[in-house]
Amino acid sequence: MNYLEESDSEDELPPGWEERVTLDGNVYYANHYKQATQWIHPRSGRKKIVSGDLPADWEKQISDDGKIIYINHTNNITTYTDPRLAFASEYMETSQPTRQRFDGSSTAMSVLHGQDLRGKYALITGANSGIGFETARSLALHGCTVILACRDIKKAKDAIKKIKNENNTTICEILECDLSSLNSVKNAADNFKYRFKTLDILILNAGVFYPPYTLTVDGYELTYQVNYLSQFYLTLLLDHPLRNSDKPRIVIVSSESHRFSSITSVDDLQQFKLSPTASNYWPMSAYNNSKHMNLLFCHELSRRWQHITVLCCHPGNLVYSNIARYSWLLKLLFLIVKPFTKSLQQAASTSVYCATAQELEGNSGLYFNNCHQCDPSNYALDNLLSTKLWTISQEMILNIMKKDKYTNELDFN
Known part of the structure; x- marks a missing residue:
């Protein structure tokens, strides 16, 4: 499987992509250009999972249209982004190498x-x-x-x-x-x-x-x-x-x-x-x-x-x-x-x-x-x-x- 070229930060999402979290803590990636989702990071080829409690003053709710939202009661912020994403753990399902760091133009x-x-x-x-x-x-x-x-x-x-x-x-x-x-x-x-x-x-x-x-x-x-x-x-x-x-x-x-x-x-x-x-x-x-x-x-x-x-x-x-x-x-x-x-x-x-x-x-x-x-x-x-x-x-x-x-x-x- 080929992945997109690296940016200065391999964890940075390409334009048009969004990082989301399911109810059980699995991270998935939404491509708004293609209206598609996938479990692996489009650059690194790895999966992520979040665990543990939400930070203080944060609450997870389900909106009327069935989406997961996160509310910060201190700052009155409502967002679709899980605040724990910054501390998500990466993992791969196989020990085989899947991410291509170099290609045919590499020396x-x-x-x-x-x-x-x-x-x-x-x-x-x-x-x-x-x-x-x-x-x-x-x-x-x-x-x-x-x-x-x-x-x-x-x-x-x-x-x-x-x-x-x-x-x-x-x-x-x-x-x-x-x-x-x-x-x-x-x-x-x-x-x-x-x-x-x-x-x-x-x-x-x-x-x-x-x-x-x-x-x-x-x-x-x-x-x-x-x-x-x-x-x-x-x-x-x-x-x-x-x-x-x-x-x-x-x-x-x-x-x-x-x-x-x-x-x-x-x-x-x-x-x-x-x-x-x-x-x-x-x-x-x-x-x-x-x-x-x-x-x-x-x-x-x-x-x-x-x-x-x-x-x-x-x-x-x-x-x-x-x-x-x-x-x-x-x-x-x-x-x-x-x-x-x-x-x-x-x-x-x-x-x-x-x-x-x-x-x-x-x-x-x-x-x-x-x-x-x-x-x-x-x-x-x-x-x-x-x-x-x-x-x-x-x-x-x-x-x-x-x-x-x-x-x-x-x-x-």
Whole structure:
């Protein structure tokens, strides 16, 4: 449900609205323009109730036309407004967040305005450019220690230099991690656990879009492994640092394109479809499927790891970044629509909101778009699909890691 934009005071009613109280003390709101009433405040989305006795010298009566009136005998005032409204108590009927504080025009920096993230540790994949960089930059400039998990160390160093040029006191670290190699993911996780004991925020941001058919060193299709499988593996390997945090969060960057996934049943969860052969490969389908798997991963992880808040989000449509680097036609398309789509700062806002908003604490397994909860596809909430994907993903990782003579143990939970 969407609510009206905030004023200087979120409790202030918009023009044409009036606050009233029923006989049993429940507050309702009358919209004189539409001749309609509702129980929730039109700005805050909350309900109110008044209780206790009326102030001294006040009396409640029913008028001849059946309306409730309040009479102040001291000042000879008659009004329809309950004098106790100034002390009404707010409440919500659900623990789920319903009020939208930010929207598609919000930036990551505005989401974090006033927050102090000193003492927090965040690991972000693909953080050297694009949305990942703006996510890292925004968190670092608000005091968070940010670890940039990147394949290209030089680009990661350049990214940190840009952040420090804005504020030299920021704390940014580099973690070498090539998502096209499961062994590199394993080494990155080991390196992180050696250097850091706690992880408060894990943002799985990295992704590729529309590459030509490519097999990774592990023999899996590139889009599948980079966008999903390797980040699934990284998450499992970082279980203990996450558990060491007081209120850990995992944010998985998906896409609205998950709604066009061809994975709709358990029968579709076969290795040849998850990691297609060259003859069965279509870049857009591979991308859609990988983003659908991200949502299934979020759903299953939230059920298995109930000690961690796990959230999934869509950053925006056709956001201009180097994600379109594999096709000059896509580069041109992204450039043409750039004036009409989100900036990188706006695209990073939902990831940052999911990672830091206090009202989301404990509300795991949810999907967000434009900093607001929305419903994913029905297939993304399928328990059989998510459980089967989890099992197959583990098997595919085990098949590769068992071949690695340097790997003596597997950190599956």
